[in-house]
Amino acid sequence: MIGNIDGPRMPPAAGGKPSSLVVLLHGYGSNGEDLISLAPYWAKALPNTQFVSPNAPEPVPMAPGGYQWFPISRLDPREVETGVARASGVLEKFIDRELERYQIAPDRMALVGFSQGTMMALHVGLRRPRLGAIVGFSGALPAAGKLKDEAKCKPPVLLVHGDQDEMIPITALFAAAEGLAAAEIGAQWHVSYGVPHSIGPDGLQLGGEFLRAALAGKLK
Numbered sequence: 001m002i003g004n005i006d007g008p009r010m011p012p013a014a015g016g017k018p019s020s021l022v023v024l025l026h027g028y029g030s031n032g033e034d035l036i037s038l039a040p041y042w043a044k045a046l047p048n049t050q051f052v053s054p055n056a057p058e059p060v061p062m063a064p065g066g067y068q069w070f071p072i073s074r075l076d077p078r079e080v081e082t083g084v085a086r087a088s089g090v091l092e093k094f095i096d097r098e099l100e101r102y103q104i105a106p107d108r109m110a111l112v113g114f115s116q117g118t119m120m121a122l123h124v125g126l127r128r129p130r131l132g133a134i135v136g137f138s139g140a141l142p143a144a145g146k147l148k149d150e151a152k153c154k155p156p157v158l159l160v161h162g163d164q165d166e167m168i169p170i171t172a173l174f175a176a177a178e179g180l181a182a183a184e185i186g187a188q189w190h191v192s193y194g195v196p197h198s199i200g201p202d203g204l205q206l207g208g209e210f211l212r213a214a215l216a217g218k219l220k
Contacts, residue, residue: 005094007032007054013043018050020108020132020215021098025091027115027138029066031055035114038199042208046215050102056116057090069120075168081143084123091124106130107155110211114199115139115168122157122176126185131155133214135207137199138165140172144179156219157187158210160203162195 012018022042024035032053039051056067069091070083099106110133113121118139125134126147133156141147157180161173173189180187188210192200199207213219 004097005054005057005090007052008036009053010036010039010043010051012048012050014047016048018102018104019048020046020050020110021102021104022046022049022051022110022112022211023095023098024051024053025069025111025113025117025120026053026056026067027113027117028068028072029060029063030114031065031067035112035117038112038204038207041204042211045208045212049211049215050104052098054091054094057087069116072116075140075172077142080119080140084119084142087120088124088127091120092128095124095128107132107217108215110135110215112207112211113137113139115197118159125155126151126153126183128153133157133211133219135210136160136176137203137207138162138168138197139176140168141176141179144175144182147179147183147185151183151185154185156210156214157185158207159187159189160192160199160206161189162192162198162200162203164194165197167197 026035032055036053056069060066069087111121111125112135114137118136
């Protein structure tokens with residue numbers, strides 16, 4: 001039985017009560033401290049935003065301080081689909097708690113994922129009734145064939161992927177975009193040239209600009 005999750009936070013740079021929320025979902029073997037490091041880069045564009053980056057629910061064996069949303073040995077679509085479905089409940093509960101904690105409307109919240117965190121953001125976010133935006137770095141779209149029937153919202157989506165990604169190949173970006181389009185969900189996408197399995201400066205800048213516009217209601 002997976003319990004509650006939590007992780008590091010960064011309050012609004014402008015101080016006071018936040019008017020929006022960004023939940024950062026880390027990749028396999030990483031942790032919330034890793035992805036919360038994006039928040040200072042985006043604070044100027046999102047001065048009234050609360051950032052939070054929960055640790056995934058399961059420790060990674062032989063990786064001190066590393067967590068996983070689900071075990072994965074290879075990018076088998078069936079393993080990924082089973083994994084995201086199993087982990088979705090704990091993430092849903094965390095999101096609901098955070099919205100209540102900060103009294104934020106669901107369409108003023110964005111999910112940002114990296115790698116396995118992107119898989120979680122797309123799977124969970126698109127199956128919620130309302131959501132402000134999804135930004136996914138270096139990830140993939142799980143259960144694409146079921147998405148059209150299961151999707152409950154169509155938020156603005158941005159996908160960013162490095163063309164030198166050795167962990168999740170760039171083809172996953174195009175497959176995700178096609179899967180979203182088949183479910184009648186539009187997505188912007190960007191290839192970061194020369195970037196491996198990480199977030200390049202161009203992706204960081206685009207992510208911040210996209211979140212600012214989406215959470216201001218300019219991308220509906």
